[in-house]
Amino acid sequence: MTSEIVKITKLPVTVKTRLGWDDTTKNVTEVAERLQDIGIQALSIHGRTRAQLYKGSADWTLIGEIKNNPRITIPIFGNGDVDSPEKAKMMRDTYGVDGIMIGRASIGYPWIFNEIKHYFKTGELAPPPDVAMRVATCRKHLQRSLEWKGLVTGIHEMRRHYVNYFKGFDHFKEYRMKLVTSYSIDEINGILDEILIRYADNDLIKV
Ligand SMILES: Cc1cc2nc3c(=O)[nH]c(=O)nc-3n(C[C@H](O)[C@H](O)[C@H](O)COP(=O)(O)O)c2cc1C
Numbered sequence: 001m002t003s004e005i006v007k008i009t010k011l012p013v014t015v016k017t018r019l020g021w022d023d024t025t026k027n028v029t030e031v032a033e034r035l036q037d038i039g040i041q042a043l044s045i046h047g048r049t050r051a052q053l054y055k056g057s058a059d060w061t062l063i064g065e066i067k068n069n070p071r072i073t074i075p076i077f078g079n080g081d082v083d084s085p086e087k088a089k090m091m092r093d094t095y096g097v098d099g100i101m102i103g104r105a106s107i108g109y110p111w112i113f114n115e116i117k118h119y120f121k122t123g124e125l126a127p128p129p130d131v132a133m134r135v136a137t138c139r140k141h142l143q144r145s146l147e148w149k150g151l152v153t154g155i156h157e158m159r160r161h162y163v164n165y166f167k168g169f170d171h172f173k174e175y176r177m178k179l180v181t182s183y184s185i186d187e188i189n190g191i192l193d194e195i196l197i198r199y200a201d202n203d204l205i206k207v
Contacts, residue, residue, distance in 0.1 A: 003038040012041035016079070016101070019062055022051035032066045036074050044101050047080040057081055064095035077101050083112070085119030092120075108164020110137065131199045135192050138165045142188065155183060169199055 006013045015035050020026035032043055045066065047058035058080025067076040075098035082088050083105035091100060106112050111129050118126040129137070141161065146154035159180040166172050175198075178191050 002035060002040060006039040013039070014042040014044070015040050016044040016046070018046045019049050019059070022049050025049075026062065028062055029066055029069070032069070032076075033071055036072060040074065042075040042077065042098075044077040044079050044099075046101075047078065060091060060095050063097060067096050067098070075099060079103070085112075085116045085125060088116045089119065108138075108161040108167070131196060131202055134165050135196045138162065139189065139192055142185075146185070151185075152183075155185075155188075166195065166199075169195075169202065 002013065002015060017028065017031060019028045020031075026049065028045060032045075035043060043066075045063045047060045047063055048054070048056070060078055060080065063076065063078045066072055067078075077099040078091055078095055078097040079101035082091060082100055082102050088100050088102075091097065100116075102112060102116075111126075115126050115128075118124070138161070142154070142158050145158050148154065149157055162179045163172075163176055166175070175191055175195055179188060182188050182191070
């Protein structure tokens, strides 16, 4: 399938995959070589098997082996459980990957990417976003979600994000319940206004 896609487009084709189907079929090493041979431009690997879903922790050992395989020349990106600048650095230093993909840790916390860049560049941790920044970003996200997905789906898809935007905020449940049950944009924006006032004096919060 990938070979046919590479043939019909001039665009660079990249692949993301897992280690294999289950513990007895971790074939990603062979898969990486074959994908490179048919012309993909980069490969991202999530350090779990399909059978594992999200259980256990991601195993980056095979990702590192593929990165260090002399046969492999395309960029290799590691993926799985990176949720902080320190962890990103540890994975980069330990496994030598060309890049890191981040999934869950960016949900409701898009600052993670710049925080990692900042840490790589300076060796220092950037201060986490304050409440005003979180509310403003959440509002913009809601607006874009509505523009992109329409009223009902836009509102529904935002619901999984609110709790992460305000993770670690004391007594947040009351606001969360309102945010995830409302179908009114004005009401949601009103709740975001309330959050801004209620938590304005919070110290900077790190998720
Ligand atoms: C809501 C959600 C949607 C995802 N959708 C896809 C997808 O469409 N394709 C894919 O390859 N992986 C998808 N993933 C898996 C992630 O890309 C990633 O491999 C996995 O979450 C592990 O990385 P993490 O520990 O940084 O989250 C999804 C993950 C989440 C949480």
